[in-house]
Amino acid sequence: MMSSSAPILKVEGLTRRFGGLVAVNDMGFTVHAGEIVGLLGPNGSGKTTAINLISGVLQPDAGRVVLGDTDIAGWPTFKIARLGVARTFQLVRVLDGMTCGDNVRAGLAFNQRARIESDVSVDGLLARVGLADHNSRPASELTYIDRKRLELARALALRPSVLLLDEWLAGLNPSELQIGIALIRSLKDEGLSILMVEHVMAAIRSLCSRCVVMSSGRRIADGPTDTVLRDPAVIEAYLGAPEHA
Amino acid sequence: MSVSQLLIGAVSLAAIAGLAVVPSLVDAYHLALGITLLQFTILATAWGLFSGPTRYVSLATTAFFGVGAYTVAVLGEQLPWPLVLTVAAVIGSVTSAIVGLSTLRLSGVHFVIFTFGLAELVKQLVVWFEVNKSRVLGRYIFLDITQQDIYWQLLALAVIVFAVGWLIARSRLGFALRIIGEDETVARHCGINVTFAKVALFVISAVFMTLVGAIMAPRWTYIEPSIAFNATISFEVVIMALLGGAHRVWGPALGAIPLTLLFEFLSARFPNTSTLIMGVVFLLIVYALPSGVVGLIEKIRQFRRGSAAQGSGT
């Protein structure tokens, strides 16, 4: 049995350059089983790049990404996905030419982990994110929040051991935000481990037990959410960023 | 099995049986036309197998067709016919696997240009080999294969290509390709081995093209690279598949049949301007029917359903 303190995901020395720019610079952090870790930082600080490195969209120049006890750094995305790393995208991506049901089936069909679990069903996953009875509805007809829900259902279909959310709550109105926060909390209550990039402070405070803060590709803070959000270095990084001023 | 599926099955069987007796009913001219129709139907359908779901435009059709034809020119008299076809299929699949693995990482436009260049490259390789090694410019094909034999082989191949397309569309591979066509990044994140899926389909499609070339070869008694590797075929196949609509297995055939007849008519009536007219036809198709005949049919159906729903609703 895995103890609750065993890290599900451990990132060490992760580095990625784009030409002269070091977008992710010697990053390290861990996500433990059943916790939600916030990945924060001003615009352009390298959060999405970090997610892309973990999920295999980008190849790291250096560093380790250890999932369970396997170093997956540099693996092709499809293998990482099959190992149980699921994600959503900063700019929501659904398969618009397909039904909602097929969007979820896409997450189920190519993955041994998902397919052997007979209790995972398309309708169950749709209902799980609040899209019950949407199975045969074209994905292109969905509203913005429902597209976000569908994308989440597709990620959950992978039966993830860790879920990477890239600003999943961005762009929701205040009442939708409450729904979204409740949905993510319910995933955590089921024991899912989550790494979430987020700017919405209310969501971070109510969901994340720990936060890692990036600035210019580097980790500038890592600790319990309250402590991190009071950290002068973090406050300065945010206030110093002209986009947020 | 539902009633409508049984009906479709019965109609298809009757159609195949009907087509099979055509050679004994028609004259040589119409038999030749039938062969051309089958040739383009298979080529366009095979093209659509790969390009429909992936939306890659391949101009490599003639490369594989030519490889098939040349295999027959070289080995036709050495080996029994089924073995010749097998060798052609193997060469076609190896060639396409190499091409696929090296090019399918390319983005759309680069892929089009590469496949176009590929046909020329293969042709020049054959020319070089023939001139420097075998020291012949062309080859004679004297095989005991009649026009009727060609027709029947192509008919069988057409049945197979439709069956394979039908099976793929219902398989996990087909589902993977639809997802890849929608969003490759999402496909990877769903655990799909995108490269494998694309190469697999590219190879399957290429094997059919190679076999068409091989089966057609005995039709010419004399063959040389410029005959076997004719770039026009690649373009015609793209036009046909786009007219029909490549996102359904039976779509390309709906383009191949009328366009083969049209090209045949044009080149007989206006031998000097037929290429020009073909170009205009191509432009019109892309402009007026972006999703092909299939798209048009689906739109009409949707419209009917929509108005029926409105009618019953009020």
Ligand SMILES: Nc1ncnc2c1ncn2[C@@H]1O[C@H](COP(=O)(O)OP(=O)(O)OP(=O)(O)O)[C@@H](O)[C@H]1O
């Ligand atoms: N593919 C790429 N090629 C070149 N530079 C890139 C690429 N992807 C990201 N960058 C650069 O790397 C830096 C980090 O970008 P990233 O998208 O990771 O930031 P972020 O923290 O997610 O920002 P935001 O909060 O705006 O989403 C930026 O300067 C960005 O311009």
Ligand SMILES: [Mg+2]
């Ligand atoms: Mg980002």
